[in-house]
Amino acid sequence: MFKGENGAIFVVDMKSIVNVSPNGLVVRVVAYLVEGDDFNPNDLIPLAFDCKNFVEVVTKASSERVRLVQERVKELAAIEHRKGAFRD
Numbered sequence: 001m002f003k004g005e006n007g008a009i010f011v012v013d014m015k016s017i018v019n020v021s022p023n024g025l026v027v028r029v030v031a032y033l034v035e036g037d038d039f040n041p042n043d044l045i046p047l048a049f050d051c052k053n054f055v056e057v058v059t060k061a062s063s064e065r066v067r068l069v070q071e072r073v074k075e076l077a078a079i080e081h082r083k084g085a086f087r088d
Contacts, residue, residue, distance in 0.1 A: 001034070004068035009034040012073055017080050025050050029077040031069045033061060047073055 001011050016030040026048055033043040042060040047070060049056070057066055 002072055004065075004072075006068060008065070008068060010069045010072070012076050014076070014080065017077050020048060027077050027080075029073055031073045033065055033069070045069055045073075047077075049074055049077075 001009060003009055011032045011034055013030045013032065016028070018028050020026050020028045027050070028046065028048045031045040031047065033045065035043060043065075045057070045059045045061050045066055047057050047066075057070070059066060
């Protein structure tokens with residue numbers, strides 16, 4: 001769990017980190033913006049990237065929210081990717 005620049009709280013689902021390419025270079029991970037007590041699927045932020053550049057962001061979350069979380073998510077997932085902790 002971490003806070004974005006604007007104080008928004010995000011959670012990265014570390015179990016969601018998976019290899020999604022045959023060459024092992026693209027990682028997918030899901031982050032969630034925590035707002036209130038109820039789950040809101042619109043606050044899920046699935047990301048796929050190569051630990052250098054983002055490849056794809058498919059979400060209903062605003063681009064501002066994605067921007068707040070993408071670098072931190074990229075950092076966490078890239079660390080797990082380098083450790084070989086992700087699933088195929």
